[in-house]
Amino acid sequence: MVIGTGSYDGGWSYNGKLLLLDLTTGIAVSLLGHPREVRRIAWRRPQTLDLVLAIPCDADEQRFGTTSLACSISRDDWDRAVVGMLRMPYGEKPVPYEPSSDTTVAVATVARLCRQRGQAWAARRGVWAVEALRDGRILTALEGVGLECWSGTSGELLWQVPTGGTGYQIRVLPGDRTALVLTQVPRRYEGGRWTLDPSVVLEIDLDDGTVRKTHESSSPAVVVGRTDGSWALRDTDHDGCSKTAGEVTFGPPAAAAATIRLGPYDLFNHFFDIRYAPELLFLRGRGDEPWRDKWVVAVDVPGGQIRRLFPLEWDTSRGGHLFGGVGAYCDDRAGPSLVHTGAVHNGGGRLPGSAFVVRRRYPTGELQWIFTADGEAAALDADDTFVHVVFSSGELVVLKTEDGNVHARQELRIAGHPVVPLSLTRVAVGRLAIGTLDGQVLVVPVPAAAG
Structure with missing residues (x-):
């Protein structure tokens, strides 16, 4: 079986792969x-x-007059495939652009075929x-679902709140x-440009899933919270013409009109989602170039005073361009700290060891320890003993909170097949819940001893 993947990166290149899957061994x-x-x-x-490939990069569109190129490749050794065996040139010829196929047709077809065979299936x-809640229940947010609640013991779905978009944050x-729950509908292509509707925050009763209130943002946004329940929405519209770019709006019980200007949100670099934070924490860059000179800042509620805490870059001699990530606040024998993820940008692409998990003293930012990785960290949770991190590569790494030493690590697989983790939370001592790209929730035991 051949499988085509890929997308436009939004800035220069069209990325993707042609995978050959052996249906006997499961090896791609x-x-x-x-x-x-x-x-x-x-x-x-x-x-x-027969293939239709996108052009390699933006500059080729003028040359070919299209972004799609067709070619045919004949070989008698497909059963002995090796990585990278197909190399340019492929003898490609320009073909007119075709819009993406409607995935709802494929979904309906698969559902119908399953019903004919007595199987229940849904995308x-x-x-x-x-x-995770203290009583063991597990909450999830995903595509098409604002929030759903599962029993942590039986795995039974207790209730669900559907949405027209995707649930992204809880x-x-x-x-x-x-x-x-912060939800967002997919972007639309209208009038020759992409548009993204404002985000919506649903306030949901955890007893039965009733939506108590709906808070509509004025723009696409991310939600930031602190342990006492205070929260805010940070505008993520990176369009320079946006009237709301750089706004932070406080949620109830702060005044409805409480809004401050924090500076533009940088598309790739400014996400900074910190669990158990004692303050509303954000990344803030320079006003004219928001991707430069980023600092971790705290915003007071309801006054809106902005306090600079420490630079995101801890190595002033390196002067690196760092991306933000996810993290957690902890306070143990080593004192109050932030453990957070991120990556060091390189213009030539992601370099080995450029992703990181660091522990920084709070609120001054001194480096306490660092763990480096090749792939991007997708989610993190921590307590006074362990830091749990999942990477987009499919690996789970457990670090000791005090010194950053590796306690355990494993590749996440189901029936021998790797999964892509997107989210993670501690359910109880020695157990994690991990949400995956293909819609599953894994309950994973963490070994008490290294292994």
Whole structure:
């Protein structure tokens, strides 16, 4: 079986892979020597594969007059495929651009075929947030679902709150009776440009899933909270013409009109989602170039005073361009600290060891320890003993909170197949709940001893 993947990165290149999957062994091999978006694939005969690939980069559109190129590749050794065996040139010819296929047709077809065979099936994707309640219940937010509640013991779905978009963030308020969920509908292409509707925050009763209130943002946003239940929405519209760019709006019980200007949100770098934070924490860059000179700042409620705490970059001699990430506040024998993830930017692409997990003294920011990784950290949770991190590579790493030493690490697999984690939370001592790209929630035991 051949599988085409890919997308446009929004800035220059079209990235993707052509995968050849052996249906007997389950092993997939990436065939293309260089990343390309694969838009259409078909076996013409056992030796010949017809492809439509995207152009390699923006500059090729003027040359070819289109962004799609067709080619045919014939080989008699598909059964002996190795990584990168297909190298340019592929003999490509320009073809007119075709809009993306309607995935709802594929979903309906698969559902119908399953029903004919007595199987129940529904599309389920992207568990972007997962949280655990003190009574053991597990909350999840995902594509098409604002919030759902599962029994942590039986795995039974207790209730669900559907949404027209995707649930991306969950904030459980003190007392475990109410949760805030940030939802976002997909962007639309209208009038020659992409538009993204404002985010919506649902206030949901955790007893039965009743939506108590709906808070509509004025723009796309992320929600930031602190342990006493105070929260705020940070505008994420990176359009320079946006009237709301840089706004932070406080949620109830602060005054409805409480809004401050924090500076523009940088598309790739400014996310800073910190669990158990004692203050509303954000990243703030320079006003004219928000991606530069980023600082961790705290914003007081309801006054809106902005206090600079420490630079995101701890190594002043390096002067690196750092991306933000996820993290947690902890206070143990080593004192109050932030443990957070991120990455060091490089213009040539992601370098080995450029992703990191660090512990910084709070609120001054001195480096206490660092753990480096090759892949991006997707989610993190921590207590006074362990820091649990999942990476987009599919690896779970457990670090000791005090010194950052590795306690345990494992590759996440189901029936031998790797999964892509998106979210993580501690459920109880020795157990984690991990949300995956393919819509699953894994309950994973963490070993008490290294192994």
